Amino acid sequence: MASSEIEVVSSDSKPNDRPPILDVFTASSHGDFHKLRSFVQYDGASVSVPDVNGYYALQWASLNNFHEIVHYLIQHGADVNAKDNMQQTALHWAAVRGSTAAADVLLENGARVEAADINGYRAVHVAAQYGQTAFLNHVVVKYNADFDVPDNDGRSPLHWAAYKGFADTIRLLLFRDASQGRQDKDGCTPLHWAALRGHAEACAVLVHAGTKEELLVKDNAGFTPVQLAYDKGHRHVTSFLSNQQRGRSKYWRGKLCNGMVTDIGYAPILLCIIVFLMILFINSVIAAPNLKKITAIVGIWAWTALSLTVGALIMFYRCSSKDPGYIKRPGDLDTQSDTEDPLLNIDLNSSSVWMGNWSQLCPTCKVYAMFSQIYHQIIRPVRSKHCPTCKRCVEQFDHHCPWISNCVGKRNKRDFFIFICMGTLTSFLAAAIAVQRIWTSTPALPAGETWTHHVLVRYPGLLVFLVMDAVVFIAATTLTITQASMIARNVTTNELANSSRYEYLRGPDGRFRNPYNHGCWKNCADFLSLGYTDDNVIAWPPLQRVVI
DSSP: OOOOOOOOOOOOOOGGGOOOOOSHHHHHHHTOHHHHHHHHHTSOOOSSSOOTTSOOHHHHHHHTTOHHHHHHHHHTTOOTTOOOTTOOOHHHHHHHTTOHHHHHHHHHTTOOTTOOOTTOOOHHHHHHHTTOHHHHHHHHHHHOOOTTOOOTTSOOHHHHHHHHTOHHHHHHHHHTTOOSSOOOTTSOOHHHHHHHHTOHHHHHHHHHHSOHHHHHOOOTTSOOHHHHHHHTTOHHHHHHHHHHHHHHHOHHHHHHIIIIIITTTTHHHHHHHHHHHHHHHIIIIISOTTSOOOOHHHHHHHHHHHHHHHHHHHHHHHHHHSOOOBOOOGGGOOSTGGGGOTTTSOOTTSOSSOOSOGGGEEEEEEEEETTTTEEEEEEOOTTOEEETTTTEEETTOOEEETTTTEEEOTTTHHHHHHHHHHHHHHHHHHHHHHHHHHHHHOOOOOTTOOHHHHHHHHOHHHHHHHHHHHHHHHHHHHHHHHHHHHHHHTOOHHHHHTGGGOGGGBOTTSSBOOTTOOOHHHHHHHHHHHSSOOTTSOSSSOOOOOOO
16 A cells, blocks of 8 residues: 655754745745735735745745734735645645644635645645644534545545544544545555554554444455554554454354343352352351351351341442443433533533543444434543443443443442442451351361361361352452552543553653542542542643633
8 A cells, every 4th residue: 555645845943043034935934924024015025926846925824823924925915725836725734734723814715625636635634644633623613624535546534544543533533424434546444544554543443433344344455454454563453453353253152242241241140159159158157057156256247247248239239230420422312401411512612521632532422313413422521431342431431340240430430449348348257257167166186187178078168168258359359459549549440551542641741640639538538428539620730621
């Protein structure tokens, strides 16, 4: 696969290396309004003719976002649709660096948003090639630019964003419902391009928002995306795509796993384990006929353990059945008042929810509203994430736990924490009681018989209980310590695992720094009292809301 993209001469230079301002082109390039006005008004220089390379002053000013100069040049005769030798207009150049202010001046003065160069690239293609997501969104929303138009080689902006690995641009285009299945002249889909270049995050976004068909599409040479990734030596991408392909290609296996394991999860198994251990504890530890009569103190502790088990079952039911913090979709709305949910009818240019992080866009949660005849998508709060298992976006997403068959998020994390704390305490108490019962009930052993052999022969049920209880204790304790540590720091499992992907988790020096960490005491107090923390209150420094 060969590629070509817009070529723009750069005017970047260090201040000490800046050439002297000799004409309207250098004045426009460097934003010297005084010199430009002098050349035009006093020297009679024309702003409508190109330089020796065929570039216009308007292109230089647009490239560097000098919108006042752009306006001045247009007022003095510059053609907003003038094309250089590559048939590129000033709008193409503005798209290279995301010069939104300059683009506004151009478009408000008659620039054609759909103007194409000799390669068929429009401003939307150039913006995708350079990862100018905000610019792309701006011209689509405000000027109705076609975000899915192909160039001369049949490549849409989504192809270019995938090839360059700009995951945020991909999210925006998918959010706007760009076609994932479009094939270019080489038969390649956007996923082919992302796989070819080894862009793991781009592949993940495309796969999770798409269908299994994109994984199996072959280009003109007969290669699927996974084969291209393998051929280029991109091991991580190859492994990811292979797993996705295997998971989606076997219908009956997928039907069984997705229908029974994914939807139901392991919650029934865990429920059976808890109930079985409780029955085994009663029969083999408390009321076993071959053990000494239970004392009052041990009996109190035993009933405490059983009460904690019942409490754990109640919390297990709550965190399994409770809404973890699903963000509403149009299909979930039942009343007229719900349609006013700010997460649905939202303006990217002016919203308290929109924080300028393109990862807030969820292309997977697009829902078609039949009666309104428009597409509604979900804009997530910053700490939310789409769960591929539940197929929903969850606020303050921590992780998807198959053992409760539910996500752990903003609305059920406290229930989940109480559940694992109870599990830890219950398993510890039960083990201590079981050991005490064995120890006090074992008589003096005859010569030649070991204590281990005696316990194995005399108390097999109790020994089975201890082994199973130890497994539960280790798992529950590990989870409890891990969750307690994260609650104290007000960070989620997902954020720790993917911290490099989230810009809001990086400080000015580029290192990990959590803006939601208010100190151990306040983090824990808020969590225990509210069940979650308030994301609108941040510790340092205020998140810069990007207005597009």
